[in-house]
Amino acid sequence: MATELKPYMEVDFELCKGCQLCIDVCPKGVIAISDKLNSSSYHPAYYTGDGCTGCGLCFYACPEPGAIRVVKP
Amino acid sequence: MSKVFEQPHSLYSEFERKTAGSKKTTHYCPGCGHGNVHKMIAEALDDLEIAERSVFVSPVGCSVFGYYYFNSGNFQSAHGRAAAVATGVKRANPDSVVISYQGDGDLAAIGTAETIHAANRGENITVIFINNAIYGMTGGQMAPTTMIGQRSTTTPRGRSEVDHGNPVRVCEMLATLPAPTYIERVGLGNSKQIMKARKAIRKALKIQKEGRGYSFVEILAPCPTGWKMDPPQARDHLLDTMEEIFPLGVYKDISDEREEHSWDRLSSPFEVEKRHEYLQAMKTPLDLEPIELPTDLNCKFAGFGGQGILTLGLFLAQVGMKAGHQVSWFPAYGPEMRGGTANCSVNVSRERIGAPTVEHPNVLVAMNQPSLEMFEKDIVDGGWIFVDSGICTGEPDRERLKVTMIPAAEIADKVGTPKVANVVMLGALCAATEMFPADYVKDTLKVIVKRQELVDMNLKAFDAGWEFVRKDG
The missing domain is CATH 3.40.50.970 (Thiamin diphosphate (ThDP)-binding fold, Pyr/PP domains)
Known part of the structure; x- marks a missing residue:
């Protein structure tokens, strides 16, 4: 049986500046902030792994052009 | 339908200004x-x-x-x-x-x-x-x-x-x-x-x-x-x-009320017709044939305010325009009407001109010593330089440049007034560069010199400059 393709979002660990705006706007609350620091000394956001609907709101809330990518199959 | 939200193509994938390792992030603060x-x-x-x-x-x-x-x-x-x-x-x-x-x-x-x-x-x-x-x-x-x-x-x-x-x-x-x-x-x-x-x-x-x-x-x-x-x-x-x-x-x-393309402004100041319109407005006869140029002229004219530097540039630009070429005239001068420094850049080009400035002239007219010192080094190798030898004390590099030393102010004074030293220079320039025939330039001068009583004197000044160069070879 083929696995069902689910929407997901991904955060580039190095490009995120940890502003948390994506976390604020996510209607499903499935984005969290990492305890780890990236090489620019920010705590980046990450996808907790389940529940993304692919709405894209986090993409537009994110001030970085390339930090967030959302895929809605 | 599948959809991917990702960085738009109209943004560069790397931001050149940023230091290595962070070229993909903006310089903006978090949350900006x-x-x-x-x-x-x-x-x-x-x-x-x-x-x-x-x-x-x-x-x-x-x-x-x-x-x-x-x-x-x-x-x-x-x-x-x-x-x-x-x-x-x-x-x-x-x-x-x-x-x-x-x-x-x-x-x-x-x-x-x-x-x-x-x-x-x-x-x-x-x-x-x-x-x-x-x-x-x-x-x-x-x-x-x-x-x-x-x-x-x-x-x-x-x-x-x-x-x-x-x-x-x-x-x-x-x-x-x-x-x-x-x-x-x-x-x-x-x-x-x-x-x-x-x-x-x-x-x-x-x-x-x-x-x-x-x-x-x-x-x-x-x-x-x-x-x-x-x-x-x-x-x-x-x-x-x-x-x-x-x-x-x-x-x-009110976007619905506005027709498509109703606010396009299709003005194009470089069209040939526009140029002719402009020339006709100045009552310049258009019956002269265009003149082929062997090379574009990128000129710098420099001296004291009051020497007619800017007018010299205008004259050459108008001659070039009449000869059927693209021209630009770009003045730079201090607030003083007399005695400050003045220079202008003139391009006479066979093609459309991008920028009106001239950084590396192939023609320099230096009518005082500071101008000679300031601009000689910028001239391209083999370029022409015209120096008022009565005013300037320096000597340009004859190995590198085609040099004309001409006491333009003194010649002009003999013609009638030192004020036409600029036109003496124009005569010398046209003679040495061999770009424009004397009669052609003089016909243009007849219509562009605003005060008709001064036309004769300008023509004489032009001839004097022309002959000075031709006589000296």
């Missing part, structure tokens, strides 16, 4: 609104398929580096002048899509005049106005849009109406003008607002693409660093405070 707006503009350029013909005009402010981000045409304008620069770009290239991207300090303080007049002329451009109520780049000083009570480094006790005036509401002001097509204020305070902002930006660019006229989108944007807040707090502040002073909404939209 510029990044969101850049992304939304770039996405609109992609979707409307206009990136190839778009020109992004950056302001002075944090977004001064627009050209490192947008993979389009780019200009970086002087502080506040973006709308004026955008006007020029649009009028010279009517097919372009021009975005004037400005902050509140740039657009509503130093650039108020340009902003209002571009809107009042209904330029077919799109102005994106980032309003964060503060001067961000310089460290959080009061801006024209700073709100009453808001603390900034220059209003440490908060902006007061009595001392500092009220915040300027630009949308409201521009909406009173008849020419603009579309004016809207949007915000970045929450997702609903952001999606509205996205829609407004797309609409504004579409209006321009269709030639329906001036579009203006004000975007209330957070400046967490300038406001001394963390990014989520800054967004909340925007919602709680800024929106009250700067109400969101459409202030004007």
